[in-house]
Amino acid sequence: MPATEDRPVSRRPTGVAIGVSVLAIVVVVASILLLSKDEDEGGGSLRDQLVDIEWTVLTVDGVEVMAERPPTFILRSDGRIVGFDGCNQYGFDLSMPGGWTLTDDTLGLDQQLVSTEMACPDVPIQVIPVADGTQLALDGQGILTLTSSSGRQFTASA
Numbered sequence: 001m002p003a004t005e006d007r008p009v010s011r012r013p014t015g016v017a018i019g020v021s022v023l024a025i026v027v028v029v030a031s032i033l034l035l036s037k038d039e040d041e042g043g044g045s046l047r048d049q050l051v052d053i054e055w056t057v058l059t060v061d062g063v064e065v066m067a068e069r070p071p072t073f074i075l076r077s078d079g080r081i082v083g084f085d086g087c088n089q090y091g092f093d094l095s096m097p098g099g100w101t102l103t104d105d106t107l108g109l110d111q112q113l114v115s116t117e118m119a120c121p122d123v124p125i126q127v128i129p130v131a132d133g134t135q136l137a138l139d140g141q142g143i144l145t146l147t148s149s150s151g152r153q154f155t156a157s158a
Contacts, residue, residue: 047102049138051077055156058143060127062153071127073156075100081113085128087120100130107134107146129154 057071058064065071073083079099082091090113092099098110109132120126133149146154 046105046136046138050075050102050136050144053158055144055158057127057129057154057156059155060125060129060152065125067124071125071129073128073130075130081109081130083128083130085115086126087123088116088118088126090115090128102136105136107136108132127154129156 052074054072054074057073067086069084069086071084071086073081075081079101080092080094081100083089092111093114096111101108101110107130109130113128113130115128129146129148131148135147137145137147139145142158144156144158146156148154
């Protein structure tokens with residue numbers, strides 16, 4: 001029978017040490033995923049959180065909009081604006097150059113908005129909440145507040 005040699009016993013880390021290392025890796029990966037998720041779900045710029053979404057006007061100067069078809073607007077990513085004022089469609093003249101911009105939280109319009117001219121005597125409210133110089137603020141609940149340069153205030157939700 002051959003003689004057996006004494007081999008050094010390899011020492012493995014205990015389960016606690018392995019568990020702490022694995023836990024640390026899991027925490028780091030989870031943090032990265034949460035940060036990425038926040039950026040994808042509204043953690044981006046204000047502009048990114050506003051574009052290509054239909055916003056429905058909720059209030060005008062603090063008064064709730066009570067209409068079968070409330071005013072809406074979309075700030076399109078191609079620089080155009082389209083909307084509904086409660087009676088008429090409105091937006092940019094597509095034959096003209098220009099569009100909307102957002103500098104910090106201030107909306108800039110490079111051209112006048114045009115509108116259809118339907119007569120809607122029974123419509124309770126007709127309003128276009130977007131204008132050059134409008135200040136925009138989006139809160140954590142997804143409510144957009146628009147304050148015109150004249151001080152009128154609108155709220156809208158997606």
